[in-house]
Amino acid sequence: NLGAPDGEGSKKDALLGGLLAPGFDEQSCASRYQSVYYRKNMTRQPSPYLIKRLRDHEALQRRCGPGTEPYIRATERLRSGQQVLDSNDGCNYLVLISYRGLGNRILATTSAFLYAMLTNRVLLVDPGHGDTLPKLFCEPFPGTTWVLPSNFPVTNFRDLEEATPENYANVVLNRSRSVTGLRFVYAFLDHASSQASRLVYCDDHREFLHRVQWMILRTDQYMPPGLFFNPVYREELERMFPRKDSVFYIVSRYLLHPSNEVWGMITRFYNSYLKKADERLGIQIRVFDDKPLQHILDQVLACTSQEHLLPGVESTGGEAPSLPTAAGGRSRSKAVLITCLSSWYHDNIREMYWKSASTDGEVVSVHQPSHEGRQHWYHDEHDMKALAEIYLLSLTDKIVTTGWSTFGYVAHALGGLTPYITVKPENETVPDPPCMRTVSMEPCAFTVPNFDCAKKNFGEYNPPRIPNIRTCEDAFWGVKLT
Numbered sequence: 001n002l003g004a005p006d007g008e009g010s011k012k013d014a015l016l017g018g019l020l021a022p023g024f025d026e027q028s029c030a031s032r033y034q035s036v037y038y039r040k041n042m043t044r045q046p047s048p049y050l051i052k053r054l055r056d057h058e059a060l061q062r063r064c065g066p067g068t069e070p071y072i073r074a075t076e077r078l079r080s081g082q083q084v085l086d087s088n089d090g091c092n093y094l095v096l097i098s099y100r101g102l103g104n105r106i107l108a109t110t111s112a113f114l115y116a117m118l119t120n121r122v123l124l125v126d127p128g129h130g131d132t133l134p135k136l137f138c139e140p141f142p143g144t145t146w147v148l149p150s151n152f153p154v155t156n157f158r159d160l161e162e163a164t165p166e167n168y169a170n171v172v173l174n175r176s177r178s179v180t181g182l183r184f185v186y187a188f189l190d191h192a193s194s195q196a197s198r199l200v201y202c203d204d205h206r207e208f209l210h211r212v213q214w215m216i217l218r219t220d221q222y223m224p225p226g227l228f229f230n231p232v233y234r235e236e237l238e239r240m241f242p243r244k245d246s247v248f249y250i251v252s253r254y255l256l257h258p259s260n261e262v263w264g265m266i267t268r269f270y271n272s273y274l275k276k277a278d279e280r281l282g283i284q285i286r287v288f289d290d291k292p293l294q295h296i297l298d299q300v301l302a303c304t305s306q307e308h309l310l311p312g313v314e315s316t317g318g319e320a321p322s323l324p325t326a327a328g329g330r331s332r333s334k335a336v337l338i339t340c341l342s343s344w345y346h347d348n349i350r351e352m353y354w355k356s357a358s359t360d361g362e363v364v365s366v367h368q369p370s371h372e373g374r375q376h377w378y379h380d381e382h383d384m385k386a387l388a389e390i391y392l393l394s395l396t397d398k399i400v401t402t403g404w405s406t407f408g409y410v411a412h413a414l415g416g417l418t419p420y421i422t423v424k425p426e427n428e429t430v431p432d433p434p435c436m437r438t439v440s441m442e443p444c445a446f447t448v449p450n451f452d453c454a455k456k457n458f459g460e461y462n463p464p465r466i467p468n469i470r471t472c473e474d475a476f477w478g479v480k481l482t
């Protein structure tokens with residue numbers, strides 16, 4: 001049963017004020033229609049201009065997507081090795097390569113979608129080894145698919161590297177912007193990309209790229225802050241997002257709807273363990289192995305204590321609890337959702353509130369959906385658990401996340417939550433302060449052009465100063481929208 005959590009209450013606007021298009025079968029993607037009953041009301045509204053652009057983009061995806069005449073023509077040309085400039089049917093494509101962990105992949109997908117909208121390209125997402133994408137997410141565009149068909153003619157697209165001649169940087173620097181003989185252009189925006197590869201952020205509509213029919217993108221990053229660096233994109237982005245602090249929040253609500261299977265995992269856990277609490281606290285602990293790390297546990301507890309997110313416990317173990325009184329005597333309850341590859345942190349925190357009473361009488365329950373031990377790649381069930389946990393974290397009221405972790409970035413940004421972020425400890429010592437509140441709900445972007453696009457002098461470290469873009473709290477080389 002995928003029903004709404006509380007049978008009571010009035011019907012809510014599942015389409016979020018026009019952000020989502022009508023016309024989907026509700027049964028095929030329950031999360032699209034039910035998430036509104038689990039989430040808080042949206043704190044940022046989509047602009048009418050963005051809504052218009054989304055409807056236009058959906059029409060483009062339908063008109064040019066897989067199975068259509070233009071798609072068949074475009075892939076035929078690609079297969080036959082023809083270079084395609086200036087397609088006369090107005091159908092250009094952006095293919096996103098899927099790689100790395102789920103948090104990275106979600107940031108990349110959201111970024112690619114925004115970039116596709118900005119450049120009027122049809123977005124096609126590589127479903128990954130084992131065709132994982134449809135097992136995780138519903139189709140976002142009505143009447144078409146965003147899944148890259150398995151007969152995509154560039155068979156080795158997942159192996160493209162930075163040095164490939166099709167890389168944008170090579171086209172600009174080594175080929176004088178000539179795409180003669182190339183079937184597509186490749187954008188390499190991996191976190192380890194060179195500044196030259198990041199020149200793609202500086203492309204504007206007067207450059208050659210918009211004439212190329214096929215573009216293949218490799219990124220594991222959150223691109224929107226980098227897109228704001230380009231004056232051409234900035235103008236359009238500002239119309240779409242009058243408030244820059246909620247780009248991911250709004251785009252993810254539009255784009256990312258967990259599949260029915262994942263939605264079942266989310267709702268069953270939520271209804272069993274989180275729903276009834278007066279308050280929910282999420283704690284994401286990103287560790288790289290199963291070995292217990294005392295200083296990490298100490299850091300998390302120092303953070304929850306400093307920020308008054310969790311009560312302390314009585315040193316003596318506390319008095320025996322008083323008998324429950326008649327109506328009105330119930331203690332306040334707090335449900336803590338912990339996500340981690342290891343169960344050790346959860347077990348310790350839960351035991352702390354089991355052995356001793358909380359100092360303020362609050363009833364603290366501690367829950368962890370899974371402890372997978374270590375990260376797996378291309379494993380459906382593992383990815384589905386990770387998505388369910390990211391989503392559950394996003395349903396909490398307050399959240400502590402681990403710095404540098406894209407898993408944590410997605411969890412807080414999806415929920416519209418400004419997190420308390422724990423920065424990486426040095427020498428196994430709890431840092432002071434143990435955590436800090438970030439300036440906005442937006443994810444941090446590690447890979448931006450550290451040069452002024454207007455000057456195009458990419459050899460010079462000269463990050464432009466743009467309003468509402470700040471250095472990240474957990475990575476001095478990263479920036480975030482505020």
Ligand code: GDP
Binds near residue numbers: 370376385
């Ligand atoms: P990052 O490496 O922290 O930036 O996050 P990613 O999501 O990109 O990669 C980490 C991957 O490890 C996740 O996608 C999961 O597969 C796994 N993982 C890490 N932490 C957790 C967790 O708390 N719960 C679950 N279920 N998986 C996790």
